[in-house]
Amino acid sequence: MADNTFHHSFFHHTTTQQKSPSKPVRIPQTSIQAVQNHPAKNKSSEKVTIFGYSAANHQNVIALVKRCGNVTDIEYNSNYMRISYDDECGYERLMEYNRKMVGGEMVGVFRERWGAVGECFVRKKGVLVKIIEYLFGSG
Numbered sequence: 001m002a003d004n005t006f007h008h009s010f011f012h013h014t015t016t017q018q019k020s021p022s023k024p025v026r027i028p029q030t031s032i033q034a035v036q037n038h039p040a041k042n043k044s045s046e047k048v049t050i051f052g053y054s055a056a057n058h059q060n061v062i063a064l065v066k067r068c069g070n071v072t073d074i075e076y077n078s079n080y081m082r083i084s085y086d087d088e089c090g091y092e093r094l095m096e097y098n099r100k101m102v103g104g105e106m107v108g109v110f111r112e113r114w115g116a117v118g119e120c121f122v123r124k125k126g127v128l129v130k131i132i133e134y135l136f137g138s139g
Contacts, residue, residue: 047075047082048083048091048095048112049082050080050094050108051081051107052105052107053103053105054105057104057105061081062074064102065083067093068085068094069093071084071090094109095111
């Protein structure tokens with residue numbers, strides 16, 4: 001069988017290049033109106049928790065939190081705070097202080113995302129329990 005298509009010299013073929021079709025090829029394009037819009041994430045469900053500071057260092061931590069961005073909500077407790085920001089930059093700036101010294105004390109910072117924490121602690125059935133339920137039924 002003779003193949004008249006062009007191949008690069010990598011394949012060691014010396015045949016001629018295939019001729020392009022006479023009419024131009026049309027590339028389909030999607031208009032902006034055809035793109036499906038996705039709803040924005042609800043920022044009220046996202047919070048950052050900063051913890052591990054003493055009561056004496058409380059004011060230093062509050063000043064740090066306010067320097068990171070525009071705070072929309074703060075929930076205070078004895079040694080931790082849950083903070084909401086109005087933009088993503090505030091969350092990212094505060095996350096940089098995880099395991100850093102603030103006022104002579106090391107603080108921890110973690111970000112809560114809606115639904116993610118609850119899914120981590122789901123207790124799953126073991127293999128033996130599944131076999132027993134299969135053989136004898138669940139009851």
